[in-house]
Amino acid sequence: MIKEKKYSKESAHDVVFNLEYNSERPHLMIPEYGRHLQKLINQAVAVENRDERNKMAKYIINVMGNLNPHLRDVLDFQHKLWDQLFVMSDFKLDVDSPYPILSREVLQMKPDRLEYPQAFPKYRFYGNNIKYMIDVANKWDDGDLKSALIKVIANHMKKSYLSWNKDTVKDDVIFEHLYELSDGKINLLESSEELINSSDLLRTNQRSSNKISNSIPQKPKIMKKGKPNVPTHKNQNRKPQQ
Template identity: 70%
Template sequence: MKFNTQDAVFNLEYNAERSHLIIPEYGRHLQKLIDLATAIEDREERNKAAKYIIDVMGTLNPHLRDVPDFQHKLWDQLFIMSDFQLDVDSPYPIPSREVLNQKPERLAYPQNFPKYRFYGNNIKYMIDVANKWEEGELKNALIIVIANHMKKCYLSWNKDTVEDAIIFNHLYELSGGKIDLTKSEEELSTSYDLIKVNKKQSNKTQFGSNGKTIVKKGKSTKNNNKQNTRK
């Protein structure tokens, strides 16, 4: 049989002429299969075709078989890919176009615009909680924790040392005058204790330029081991 090149070129399909893929991850062949199942007139045969398509979709996503409600997701995608034209008996509620196109509500983003932004919003929340507590040792301990954390936040913004009086004044202002440590004799943690970082020793401090281990804190070294071996 002679091959007609003109007919082959005439029957070629270009992406610009093809229908839109609703869920491109499943590919063109599965989309065509769903279109054929939608066109079946017999309802029983249409239900069989839908179950077969669900099996094929599950085979394409084997990593999702253990995910809860995996079958429910596949049936929803089947109706979505059919443009909600497929009329079959689904074991799950059939989604609607209105629910799919429904826009989510806008999330309210907290914009408090605090005066001292380097403290953050969480400090203000903690201060508000401390204001609601009854007077006692537990509340006093919480206030000291808040003040130390404020000092740590201040030092992360300003690397210089900060006096406790500044933190106490800020705490008094942020608490609305309910927490007053300006006249107390409380002392916060030192700036060194709040900002110190455990740094790892570099190779230059552990080893000399010749690659030999440096003697430090009485630990045995390569040089000492060599001397012991000679003895």
């Protein structure tokens, strides 16, 4: 028979009042590793012998790697684990790391502000890339290569115009916008240049939109209630031969 353990009132009192609640415990730097690993790192910080601290740090790194096997395919896997080790130790662990030791200042450093493109362009339907292409064309010397680039830009502008505006547009409108966006350096208003037909551009836009819609997964069709369609055979009603 299994004997039940008997606890005195004093021992039960100690168990109840010595419970450890998460609200009373120290904050975890990286909760994904759990509190046991955090306690192990705290013990490594308290060790006075440097050689012993190095051994404990390598052991902790192995444990962290086993807890996250999916990180083994990530570039600089060991480097990331060592950085996390110093973060969880609150940068108090003094050990020999095979990588540059992460500091609190580097961790709290803010990235540089990104330079966003023009916020409010006049002709938004052309996009910012068209303006970049026009600026590149302005820097090129006159010749066949520059003329070909300007024609490509004008046709793309017409395609973008038709995608967001009317079903047709005159080439003079595109040439006026091109003249304005190029600061008067590209002038096709008096040229005999003809752009691609509007119907051909609309057909291209429709073809590209159909490819996008076909790539999106559609919901399965719900069958209506009714009798199932049982396939019939020609010889189904024929009597068997005797």
